[in-house]
Amino acid sequence: EKGGWSSFMAKEVSEEPEAVANTLRGRIRHGAVEIPELDGLDELFASVSRIVVIACGTAAYAGQVGKYALEKWANVPVEVELSHEFRYRDPVLDANTLVVSISQSGETMDTLMAVKYARERGAKTLSICNTQGATIPRESDAIVYTHAGPEVAVASTKAFTAQITALYLLALHVARVRGSLSPTEIAQHVLELEAIPEKIQRVLDREHDRTTQLARWMADTRSVLFLGRNVGYPIALEGALKLKEISYIHAEGFAAGELKHGPIALIEPGQPVFVLVPSPRGSSVIHDKVVSNIQEIRARGARVIVIAEEGDAAVLPFADEVLHIPLAGPLFEPLLAVVPLHIFAMGLASAKGLDVDQPRNLAKSVTVE
Numbered sequence: 438e439k440g441g442w443s444s445f446m447a448k449e450v451s452e453e454p455e456a457v458a459n460t461l462r463g464r465i466r467h468g469a470v471e472i473p474e475l476d477g478l479d480e481l482f483a484s485v486s487r488i489v490v491i492a493c494g495t496a497a498y499a500g501q502v503g504k505y506a507l508e509k510w511a512n513v514p515v516e517v518e519l520s521h522e523f524r525y526r527d528p529v530l531d532a533n534t535l536v537v538s539i540s541q542s543g544e545t546m547d548t549l550m551a552v553k554y555a556r557e558r559g560a561k562t563l564s565i566c567n568t569q570g571a572t573i574p575r576e577s578d579a580i581v582y583t584h585a586g587p588e589v590a591v592a593s594t595k596a597f598t599a600q601i602t603a604l605y606l607l608a609l610h611v612a613r614v615r616g617s618l619s620p621t622e623i624a625q626h627v628l629e630l631e632a633i634p635e636k637i638q639r640v641l642d643r644e645h646d647r648t649t650q651l652a653r654w655m656a657d658t659r660s661v662l663f664l665g666r667n668v669g670y671p672i673a674l675e676g677a678l679k680l681k682e683i684s685y686i687h688a689e690g691f692a693a694g695e696l697k698h699g700p701i702a703l704i705e706p707g708q709p710v711f712v713l714v715p716s717p718r719g720s721s722v723i724h725d726k727v728v729s730n731i732q733e734i735r736a737r738g739a740r741v742i743v744i745a746e747e748g749d750a751a752v753l754p755f756a757d758e759v760l761h762i763p764l765a766g767p768l769f770e771p772l773l774a775v776v777p778l779h780i781f782a783m784g785l786a787s788a789k790g791l792d793v794d795q796p797r798n799l800a801k802s803v804t805v806e
């Protein structure tokens with residue numbers, strides 16, 4: 438079943454382009470997004486006053502990325518909360534709250550209990566799920582399946598890119614219904630989305646071997662930090678989680694803007710830090726702030742590995758390594774920037790001789806609370 442790949446994870450990372458393409462399929466018509474499964478829900482989307490996204494682990498990071506698109510495009514306030522935190526406080530819910538759950542397996546008990554709770558409290562529930570007929574979608578009012586195909590490795594990869602894709606489709610679908618974006622704006626975002634599979638493929642083709650080599654050199658590293666800002670922040674968290682899960686190395690992701698509020702104290706000579714640099718074409722202010730973060734950590738001896746768009750010369754003087762991603766609109770960069778992080782985690786775990794598909798202490802789907 439691994440089809441010649443050394444692990445399921447390697448196979449699944451190589452399938453990230455088609456996971457995105459398959460999730461888009463059948464949901465774009467004449468440059469607009471129309472998700473057939475959501476037919477008949479226009480009234481709900483028009484009246485919804487708030488969206489609460491619930492999920493665990495990697496799925497929650499996809500939710501954090503999706504928040505940016507849902508707020509910007511659909512103009513609805515969005516909160517993202519871990520299912521187990523949401524369930525055991527007293528969240529304010531009503532019929533105008535849409536609770537969107539995200540789960541690859543559709544069986545995560547924490548998320549299932551949170552969905553049931555939200556429903557009992559009168560909220561409408563929508564499930565983004567990768568497994569046809571799983572329990573969470575069956576317990577929900579509406580379903581948008583991701584079509585990443587079966588994911589076997591414990592570390593979630595292609596399901597993550599597919600989840601972000603589904604959230605972007607949802608945001609554009611809701612934006613059309615609410616009229617918060619013009620048809621032209623929607624068409625531009627659709628074009629960006631349709632270009633993603635090929636761009637991910639480019640990242641795989643161009644950066645796979647270099648990233649794996651880098652991971653091999655770093656096999657003895659004891660700690661790796663990840664910095665990101667804006668949509669890059671959840672990607673930093675995802676990069677850190679993946680590394681912890683399969684390589685058992687201490688890893689932490691931070692919002693780059695938090696550096697001087699604490700984490701910079703961790704920087705000592707030789708400390709590896711991945712920095713996700715947003716495109717200067719999106720916001721030159723944010724780009725420049727991240728570049729100055731790089732200078733700050735470099736001055737303290739950090740070993741800086743940058744993920745930046747092709748042609749971003751501003752980062753070159755301060756980076757020890759640069760991994761490139763193709764140009765994309767600012768909100769679309771997470772779908773590209775995460776790929777080297779998936780490859781890196783896998784490369785490092787393999788370099789340590791670990792089983793990348795079956796890390797210790799973890800199960801693919803967590804069916805107990």
Ligand code: M6R
Pocket residue numbers: 493494495496539540541542543544545548591592593594678679682801802803
């Ligand atoms: O099946 P789910 O998407 O609900 O799983 C949620 C998390 O348990 C899952 O993403 C976990 O964090 C992964 N092992 C991350 O790689």
